[in-house]
Amino acid sequence: MAQPAKAQDRVNDFVIKLANVNGTGSASANTLLMKSIFRMGIPVMGKNYFPSNIQGLPTWYEIRVTRDGYVARSGRVDLMVAMNAETYAKDVREVSAGGYLIYDSTWPRSTVLKREDITILGVPLAKICNENFVGVRNRILMKNIMYAGVLAALLEIDLDVFRQLLAESFGKKQALVDANMKAVQLGYDHAKAHLPCPLPLRVERMDKTAGHIMIDGNTAAGLGAVYAGATVGPWYPITPSTSLMDAFKSFCARLRVDPETGKNNYAVIQAEDELSAIGMVLGANWNGARAFTATSGPGISLMSEFIGLAYYAEVPAVIFDVQRVGPSTGMPTRTQQCDILLCAYASHGDTKHVLLFPSNPEECFYMAIQAFDLAERLQTPVFVMSDLDIGMNDWMCRELQWDDGYRPDRGKVLTKEEIEALPKFHRYLDKDDDGIPYRTLPGVSPKGAYFTRGSGHNQYGGYTEDSTEYQVVLDRLARKFKRARLLVPPPVIEATGTSTIGLVAVGSSRGAVNEARDILAKRGIAIDYMRIKAFPFTKEVESFMAEHEKIFVVEQNRDAQLRSLLTLETDVPKSKLHSILHYDGLPMTSKGIVDAVLAELGDAKRAALA
Amino acid sequence: MSFINKPKVRHPDLPKNELGLTRRDYEGAMSTLCAGCGHDSITASIIEALWGLSLRPEQLVKLSGIGCSSKTTAYFASGSHGFNGVHGRMPSVATGANAANKGLYYIGVSGDGDSLSIGFGQFAHSIRRNVNMLYLCENNGVYGLTKGQFSASADIGTKSKKGEENLQAPVDPCLAALSLGGTFIARSFSGDKEQLVPLIQAGLMHKGFAMIDIISPCVTFNDHVGSTKSYTFTREHYHEAVHADYVPPRQEIKASYGEGETLPVQMHDGSHIVLRKLDKDYDPTHRGKAFEYLRTKLRQGEHVTGLIFVSSSGPDMHDMAGTTDVPLNQVPYEKLHPGSEGLAKILKRYA
Numbered sequence: 001m002a003q004p005a006k007a008q009d010r011v012n013d014f015v016i017k018l019a020n021v022n023g024t025g026s027a028s029a030n031t032l033l034m035k036s037i038f039r040m041g042i043p044v045m046g047k048n049y050f051p052s053n054i055q056g057l058p059t060w061y062e063i064r065v066t067r068d069g070y071v072a073r074s075g076r077v078d079l080m081v082a083m084n085a086e087t088y089a090k091d092v093r094e095v096s097a098g099g100y101l102i103y104d105s106t107w108p109r110s111t112v113l114k115r116e117d118i119t120i121l122g123v124p125l126a127k128i129c130n131e132n133f134v135g136v137r138n139r140i141l142m143k144n145i146m147y148a149g150v151l152a153a154l155l156e157i158d159l160d161v162f163r164q165l166l167a168e169s170f171g172k173k174q175a176l177v178d179a180n181m182k183a184v185q186l187g188y189d190h191a192k193a194h195l196p197c198p199l200p201l202r203v204e205r206m207d208k209t210a211g212h213i214m215i216d217g218n219t220a221a222g223l224g225a226v227y228a229g230a231t232v233g234p235w236y237p238i239t240p241s242t243s244l245m246d247a248f249k250s251f252c253a254r255l256r257v258d259p260e261t262g263k264n265n266y267a268v269i270q271a272e273d274e275l276s277a278i279g280m281v282l283g284a285n286w287n288g289a290r291a292f293t294a295t296s297g298p299g300i301s302l303m304s305e306f307i308g309l310a311y312y313a314e315v316p317a318v319i320f321d322v323q324r325v326g327p328s329t330g331m332p333t334r335t336q337q338c339d340i341l342l343c344a345y346a347s348h349g350d351t352k353h354v355l356l357f358p359s360n361p362e363e364c365f366y367m368a369i370q371a372f373d374l375a376e377r378l379q380t381p382v383f384v385m386s387d388l389d390i391g392m393n394d395w396m397c398r399e400l401q402w403d404d405g406y407r408p409d410r411g412k413v414l415t416k417e418e419i420e421a422l423p424k425f426h427r428y429l430d431k432d433d434d435g436i437p438y439r440t441l442p443g444v445s446p447k448g449a450y451f452t453r454g455s456g457h458n459q460y461g462g463y464t465e466d467s468t469e470y471q472v473v474l475d476r477l478a479r480k481f482k483r484a485r486l487l488v489p490p491p492v493i494e495a496t497g498t499s500t501i502g503l504v505a506v507g508s509s510r511g512a513v514n515e516a517r518d519i520l521a522k523r524g525i526a527i528d529y530m531r532i533k534a535f536p537f538t539k540e541v542e543s544f545m546a547e548h549e550k551i552f553v554v555e556q557n558r559d560a561q562l563r564s565l566l567t568l569e570t571d572v573p574k575s576k577l578h579s580i581l582h583y584d585g586l587p588m589t590s591k592g593i594v595d596a597v598l599a600e601l602g603d604a605k606r607a608a609l610a
Numbered sequence: 611m612s613f614i615n616k617p618k619v620r621h622p623d624l625p626k627n628e629l630g631l632t633r634r635d636y637e638g639a640m641s642t643l644c645a646g647c648g649h650d651s652i653t654a655s656i657i658e659a660l661w662g663l664s665l666r667p668e669q670l671v672k673l674s675g676i677g678c679s680s681k682t683t684a685y686f687a688s689g690s691h692g693f694n695g696v697h698g699r700m701p702s703v704a705t706g707a708n709a710a711n712k713g714l715y716y717i718g719v720s721g722d723g724d725s726l727s728i729g730f731g732q733f734a735h736s737i738r739r740n741v742n743m744l745y746l747c748e749n750n751g752v753y754g755l756t757k758g759q760f761s762a763s764a765d766i767g768t769k770s771k772k773g774e775e776n777l778q779a780p781v782d783p784c785l786a787a788l789s790l791g792g793t794f795i796a797r798s799f800s801g802d803k804e805q806l807v808p809l810i811q812a813g814l815m816h817k818g819f820a821m822i823d824i825i826s827p828c829v830t831f832n833d834h835v836g837s838t839k840s841y842t843f844t845r846e847h848y849h850e851a852v853h854a855d856y857v858p859p860r861q862e863i864k865a866s867y868g869e870g871e872t873l874p875v876q877m878h879d880g881s882h883i884v885l886r887k888l889d890k891d892y893d894p895t896h897r898g899k900a901f902e903y904l905r906t907k908l909r910q911g912e913h914v915t916g917l918i919f920v921s922s923s924g925p926d927m928h929d930m931a932g933t934t935d936v937p938l939n940q941v942p943y944e945k946l947h948p949g950s951e952g953l954a955k956i957l958k959r960y961a
Binding site: 168212213214215219223226227229231232234251255256258261263264265266267268269271272273275276277278279280281282283284285286287288289291305306309399400401402403404407408440441442443444445446447448449450451452453454455463 | 666667668669671673683684688689690691692693694695696699701702703704705706707708709710711713714731732734735739927928931932933934935938939941943945946947948949950952953956957959960961
């Protein structure tokens, strides 16, 4: 059982959880809180657990103040703000021993709000709101902003930072800034007068957030698509990917309108379904534009037929899969890494696809650009395997950088002159012996014309049902996929040089893994870490696994999909790979990994002694 | 199918168009369809229409789905890029291609199975978007490649080759397109080249989604007595309401059309469609009346053909999206992002 930490240990190191009702404006209050802590120079993590619903259901927000800069959940809750009577019982249970709970004491305290080992603080938020604000909606919204004021007093958050942030978000609407600040002040003053301010868990200014931003992965990926030069964005709305195309569209509305003509240098097309969205992506890429779509698991299922066509007919495509909980509709607003196998082998027949695994919003930006370069270089679909946790939560990450010398890699596209200099153009001929053929674009030259088809074709681009001709193309596609191993980013390896234990993970597990390794190192267990960034697996992946005796594979799904892919696509013996699986729909905690490693190593030690 | 390859030798006196190209320059690979297939006649009309328009082959993009009709994009315009996609999904590929490059001409060839069953959604939504393309529905009421099942356009009471009677109501692509806001809706018959060629030309030049439903009998599976899509039945129940002639820009409209019976409709590029009304009561510029007329004739067992409805003023997909005149695939990269300086500005919000 967790022991209450000492007070001095908890400055800039604690977890606040806010239990709200969705659709009540709590998101603004929670973002305000998190962002103000970030602005005070203190590293912070925020996670939103929301329902698949518009208004009225429970929603939680978790803010971890983390002076050591950990970006994952710790597994603790030190301060609960219980604003939803419906979930009081669950919320009060979740507070770690020695923690605090704040609730709205306008109404008689519920009998469920009882626990001897935590401190319960009441603030009559609704009452104060009703006395100071007019209108039902306004009162609901202001009640949430008011608890931000209460927390500012309890945790010593700088009110000037609040004011500055409100001014930034409301812009010229001074009346809104004033109303919000009034609510903040009311909460602040009440807390100062009636509560034990400050609490032992509180914040103190640091300087650890300079050069950093707070951004969600979907926004970063949308911005990446802008910088990659994407011009066509066909999509079908689906949680949790919707905000990616929304971000692309809103960046384009600001950055892509021709100043001279007022016309748009982009087209975002809302398709009738995912089948159509991916068809448009193929049509546009085939015709020489950079086009992409954003979707989630159910969308990938629908797109699979076209993805196979893109693989076989060698049409570039970029697909952002912001993974959510499956199977089927699953839990649309919860996170998992459950599409790894689906995407690696999407579509019928022999198909394999390039996957990139961003671990945070920063990598969403860079990998968006990389994805377009790879898709055009390899003439094949490329998946960016984000997830809800990365895509929809604000993460603290390093400021994004841009190299003005960057030019898109458009791959092997023949110019008019090049086409006309050829005796004859053959679409699928492996002229450079690298598995990658040359392509031509419509509208350039009649000599470059060819027929793109998903039916059997030979290396010259003609229709075929001849066994040998068919196999020549299929074998070349396999060589092309091998070639991709040299082009995709290698893994990031953090090794001690002496440890025989390895840990492999992808994507958003990174934060939890980093912290778990630190915790384990303090206990004398050193573990080497390989963060895989892409599929097909590069040679470094093979050697890391060869060099370690026991390898933990950490992933967020039930069926150990990454482990399966490793055993299918490398020479690693299955027995070496020990799974640590997390699939409850919430982002991973470091504690989950530590416990699993200790349990396994403990068993192993016992087995060795027996 | 024919097994004789086309001769490569060309007669020196073949007539040439404005570009100096002969009809042979708009041909494609040898057809592999059954001898006498209606689709091959349509292919011949497409070749004639393209030659007549003096279109440079590389200006044209050919797209199709799956089925006998979809095979035909290989049989014309070998100098044009072709994309044979997946079943029923040609419209989305065409939409994406058109989004990327508005400067080319797009011709989609589909069939009744491809358009009205598996691809009905994409068919409908590309009409709603008014994608600037010519969409041909080569309609034979039957699935040929899978040996004779009814398609969604099979009429009630029509009989399959095996004698089975269709009891389900048909989807009429023209009525569907009318109700979905289609801006160019025509019906024709594979055997009527005189009507079809100018319709194809007008449809290609129409700015927006031009749909021609072409009754195209299947000689192998749907040309028997009892079928309502046979050559004989079609000829007997054919009612041309409006004949459309395509007149290119700069060419004078000939006065040979009787005053009062003809209606010139100006297209966006300065060309004209001259509509010759064969039925006095018909108004091809009035959506509601066109709908009613079609329904009435259908009840009488007649297929109205010709240019059923045309509206040349509506915005196409690019107009609605407000895209630049330069095709999106040709906008220089420098114009697509604001560089490192711009990035620093954007990121201020997130600091």
